[in-house]
Amino acid sequence: MRRTIARRLLDRLFRTGEVVEAEQITARMRRVRIAGEDLGELRWTPGQHVRLLVGAGGPLGGVLRTYSIWWYDPTWGVVDLIGYDHGGDSPGVAWIRNARPGQEVSFTRPEGSFVVREEAPYHLFAGEETASVAFGAMVRALPAGAGVHGVVEAGEPGDHLDLPGGLVKVCRGGASAARSQVLVDAVRELELPDGPGVAYLAGEARTIQAVRAHLVGERGWSRGDVRTKPFWTPGRRGMD
Numbered sequence: 487m488r489r490t491i492a493r494r495l496l497d498r499l500f501r502t503g504e505v506v507e508a509e510q511i512t513a514r515m516r517r518v519r520i521a522g523e524d525l526g527e528l529r530w531t532p533g534q535h536v537r538l539l540v541g542a543g544g545p546l547g548g549v550l551r552t553y554s555i556w557w558y559d560p561t562w563g564v565v566d567l568i569g570y571d572h573g574g575d576s577p578g579v580a581w582i583r584n585a586r587p588g589q590e591v592s593f594t595r596p597e598g599s600f601v602v603r604e605e606a607p608y609h610l611f612a613g614e615e616t617a618s619v620a621f622g623a624m625v626r627a628l629p630a631g632a633g634v635h636g637v638v639e640a641g642e643p644g645d646h647l648d649l650p651g652g653l654v655k656v657c658r659g660g661a662s663a664a665r666s667q668v669l670v671d672a673v674r675e676l677e678l679p680d681g682p683g684v685a686y687l688a689g690e691a692r693t694i695q696a697v698r699a700h701l702v703g704e705r706g707w708s709r710g711d712v713r714t715k716p717f718w719t720p721g722r723r724g725m726d
């Protein structure tokens with residue numbers, strides 16, 4: 487009985503698929519491909535994310551962790567996520583690390599407003615590994631010829647995803663991704679066209695604040711030109 491209720495709840499709130507591939511694509515990033523009949527024709531705008539049901543306990547006891555969709559094929563019902571291994575043992579990273587073909591996984595429908603603005607003089611992206619997943623999908627969705635600038639920070643050179651758009655790659659080495667001066671300095675050094683574009687800042691919350699402060703305070707952008715999405719920050723669990 488309890489199992490039936492749980493199944494009904496799962497079906498109403500979540501889409502369910504099966505892991506069909508899991509591949510280490512950088513030293514600390516792992517792509518997980520999920521497929522299934524339930525995943526066809528989802529409404530997804532690049533930049534949007536899903537919330538995975540992970541941890542022990544299923545629909546009644548699991549927890550939700552948020553991951554951007556890197557790539558989606560609506561015809562075949564195939565979703566690719568990429569997770570960054572931040573080294574802890576928390577539910578999200580443990581799921582990414584241990585995902586294997588044959589596992590069932592449930593997640594919410596795609597959601598979120600961190601997507602590209604269609605009308606923009608140019609687009610500026612800045613963030614670290616976690617943000618680079620959304621950035622890949624967003625840059626691929628831009629029309630041909632759109633101006634793209636930006637910086638992606640990773641721990642080491644081997645941690646960078648292969649992204650379109652010629653984004654500058656920087657490394658923080660052993661420094662923390664939280665309050666990252668490396669990312670702020672790299673954005674400060676960018677040669678940008680005259681006047682503001684639209685910025686997309688994601689990743690660690692306080693680093694994002696510092697990059698926004700630079701754009702608004704030093705480059706004279708308005709706050710409306712800057713879209714931000716905090717993905718995580720030290721001590722907070724399961725931000726979405």
Ligand SMILES: Cc1cc2nc3c(=O)[nH]c(=O)nc-3n(C[C@H](O)[C@H](O)[C@H](O)COP(=O)(O)OP(=O)(O)OC[C@H]3O[C@@H](n4cnc5c(N)ncnc54)[C@H](O)[C@@H]3O)c2cc1C
Binds near residue numbers: 535555616617716718
């Ligand atoms: C809209 C959105 C989209 C996201 N997309 C992606 C994505 O595509 N790929 C991806 O890898 N992540 C993504 N994230 C970030 C991911 O949801 C968080 O890293 C999440 O905290 C991981 O869950 P967890 O269970 O491992 O850690 P939690 O239980 O949430 O946190 C445990 C501890 O780990 C710390 N922590 C969490 N993330 C990091 C990190 N990156 N570096 C260092 N410490 C960390 C927390 O501060 C906390 O102290 C996204 C987040 C949001 C809100």
